[in-house]
Every structure is written in C-alpha cells, then in structure tokens.
Amino acid sequence: MEQKKKRKELKRKLLHKYRLVILNESTFEEKISFKLSRLNVFVTGTLMIIGLIGFTTLLIAFTPLREYIPGYSSTALKRQATDLTYKTDSLVAVLNYTNRYIENIRQVLSGDIETSQINPDSVYESIKLEPSQIDLSPIREDSILRAEVALEDRYNLFEQPTFDGSILLFTPLSGTISQDYDPDYKHFAIDIVAVKDTPVKAVASGRVIFSEWTAATGYVVILKHDQDLISVYKHNGSLTKEQGSIVRAGEVIATVGNTGELTTGPHLHFELWKDGNPVDPENYIDFN
Structure with a gap:
C-alpha cells in the first residue's frame, strides 16, 4: 500500500502542469506562455543533449576540425x-x-680490376691444340646427363626462352620461398613468404598493364618490360601504382598481403613470362 502511494505521488509530480510565462516588464503584458511538466522538461532536455552529442560527432568526423583534436x-x-x-x-x-x-x-x-688470374698465353695455347689430339668420346656421366635432359625436353610443354643479358632483374622481395616453380602442377610461379605490408618492388623498368582487385588472387599488378618480358605480382595487401603508370627497376609497386580466395597467409605469388610462356624466376633472379 505504501509502495503504491509513492508511485502515485511520483507520477503526480512528473505529470503536474506548470505554466512558464514571459511578461513585458513595463506593462506586465503576457507575451509567451508554455505549459510544462517535469516529464516534458526531462524528455526535452535528454533529446537536446543527444542531438548536441550527435551533431558534435558528425562535425568532428566529417570536417577538417578533427585535425585540431590531439591524437586524431x-x-x-x-x-x-x-x-x-x-x-x-x-x-x-x-x-x-x-x-x-x-x-x-x-x-x-x-x-x-685484377687481371693477374688471366693468362693470355692460355688463349694462344688453346688455338694451337689439334682436335685430333683430343679425346672427344663422351664419358659415362655425360651420357647419363644427356639422356635425362632429352627425357625432360620430351615432356616439356614450353620452350624455355632466354634473355640477351641487356635486362638486369631485381629481387621483388626478400623472404623465404615456400613453393617453387612447378609446371607439372600448373604452379607457374614462386611463393615468397614475408611480413605483411613489406614493400614489393618492380624487377625491372616497365609499364603497368594491370592493377586491379581479383576475387581469386586479391590485389594484382602486372608489368610489361622490354624483350616481351612480363612480371606478375599477386595476393598483395595494397597497390601503389595504377594501370598505365611507368615504373623504374626497384621501385615499390605494392605491399605484401593476404588477399584473394587462393591464399593461405601473407606472401607474394610472383610469376615471370617471356614471349607468352612462363619461366622459372629462380633461373633469372637471385633470391638468396
């Protein structure tokens, strides 16, 4: 009973009407009057505070004023x-x-330059040798090696092109090679494991012909170099070059990431193509 009386008293206080009147000081003429209750004042004040907080938050988040706040x-x-x-x-x-x-x-x-190890007479002596005096019959090890190379070339789907030596290829990334070039499993690249956000560099000067997101391999950038050489960089965390950009050898073009559906951790999937055919990058770049 006592509790019920307290509730009624509280309800009466909250809903009790008060009149706020604004008078003319000289004539006491009533200008404006409001009927208020404690509940109305409480609700109105709460809404104004929430609105002020929201407005201040939007003002800071979407205007240059945020730069004047320490730590933002x-x-x-x-x-x-x-x-x-x-x-x-x-x-x-x-x-x-x-x-x-x-x-x-x-x-x-x-x-x-040290030239003491060069013996000019050795060149002359090699010219003087008669082919008939040299035993040119193949040794057993040489025959075995030739047979293995012939067997590999028989099942080789691609002719391995060569460079003329005028292009110096840089290492795109320093890290641990987790998977080698393996055309038998259609892995025409090497995977280099490195810390996330590590800079990825262009192996040679060229032009960016592709720089976009793909669902399977994440952020991908492809460069075209001289001698019909193309380098491909996949699973990047971000790209720093756009399509059509000209890059120099050793310039940062992306960062190591873990993007795309076909990735298992932060690494760089690096491919090297010559004349439209994939080649083993380790044959042309020193990753040690």
Missing part, C-alpha cells in the same frame, strides 16, 4: 606518410644500385 590523425596525412616511406625505400635501392655502378666504372677507369 588525418587519413590523408597517413597516406602521404606511407607513400613517402615507399618512395624513400625505392630511392635508397636506386641509390645503392647507382653507387655500385659508379664504383664499377671507377675500377675500370682506374685499372683496379
């Missing part, structure tokens, strides 16, 4: 910092390559 960094600044990091890494690689090239030129010009 700008997305554009983060992206710019990431791009600068990639460019710095690319410039360091190009600088190291340039320094090695200049050092080689300096050695050639200054004559610092």
Whole structure:
C-alpha cells in the first residue's frame, strides 16, 4: 500500500502542469506562455543533449576540425606518410644500385680490376691444340646427363626462352620461398613468404598493364618490360601504382598481403613470362 502511494505521488509530480510565462516588464503584458511538466522538461532536455552529442560527432568526423583534436590523425596525412616511406625505400635501392655502378666504372677507369688470374698465353695455347689430339668420346656421366635432359625436353610443354643479358632483374622481395616453380602442377610461379605490408618492388623498368582487385588472387599488378618480358605480382595487401603508370627497376609497386580466395597467409605469388610462356624466376633472379 505504501509502495503504491509513492508511485502515485511520483507520477503526480512528473505529470503536474506548470505554466512558464514571459511578461513585458513595463506593462506586465503576457507575451509567451508554455505549459510544462517535469516529464516534458526531462524528455526535452535528454533529446537536446543527444542531438548536441550527435551533431558534435558528425562535425568532428566529417570536417577538417578533427585535425585540431590531439591524437586524431588525418587519413590523408597517413597516406602521404606511407607513400613517402615507399618512395624513400625505392630511392635508397636506386641509390645503392647507382653507387655500385659508379664504383664499377671507377675500377675500370682506374685499372683496379685484377687481371693477374688471366693468362693470355692460355688463349694462344688453346688455338694451337689439334682436335685430333683430343679425346672427344663422351664419358659415362655425360651420357647419363644427356639422356635425362632429352627425357625432360620430351615432356616439356614450353620452350624455355632466354634473355640477351641487356635486362638486369631485381629481387621483388626478400623472404623465404615456400613453393617453387612447378609446371607439372600448373604452379607457374614462386611463393615468397614475408611480413605483411613489406614493400614489393618492380624487377625491372616497365609499364603497368594491370592493377586491379581479383576475387581469386586479391590485389594484382602486372608489368610489361622490354624483350616481351612480363612480371606478375599477386595476393598483395595494397597497390601503389595504377594501370598505365611507368615504373623504374626497384621501385615499390605494392605491399605484401593476404588477399584473394587462393591464399593461405601473407606472401607474394610472383610469376615471370617471356614471349607468352612462363619461366622459372629462380633461373633469372637471385633470391638468396
């Protein structure tokens, strides 16, 4: 009974009407009047507070004011910092390559190259040898090797092309090779395991002919180089170059990721194609 009386009293207080009147101070003329209750004041105040909080949140989230809040960094600044990091890494690689090239030129010009191991007389002696004096019959090991090579070539679906040596191929990524090139299982690439977001670099200068997302292999970028050489980079976490862009050897083009349906962890699926045929990248690039 006591509890019921308290509820009624509370309800009466909440719903009891009050009149708010605004008067003219000189004439006491009533200008505006409102009928209010404590419940109305409470609900109205709560809604105003919620609306103010929502408006402030939207104002901070979608206007430049957020950059003035400590600890709330700008997305554009983060992206710019990431791009600068990639460019710095690319410039360091190009600088190291340039320094090695200049050092080689300096050695050639200054004559610092060791030539003591070269015996000029050996060339002359080889010319003097008579073929009839040399035993050219194949040894047993040589015959076995020739038979194995012939057997492999018999079932080889692709003719392995060669380069003329004018293209210097860089390592796209330093890491552990988890799966080798295996055409028998239609794995025309090597998989290189590395830490996520590690920069992926172009193996040679060329043009980006594809830079998009695919469902099976995630973010993919494909470069076309001289001598009908094409390099393919799959399962990237992000791409830094767009289709049609010109890239230089050693320049960052993507980051290591784990995207696409056909991936089991952060790695780079790297393919190398010559004249429309896949080749083993380890035959042309030193991954050690």
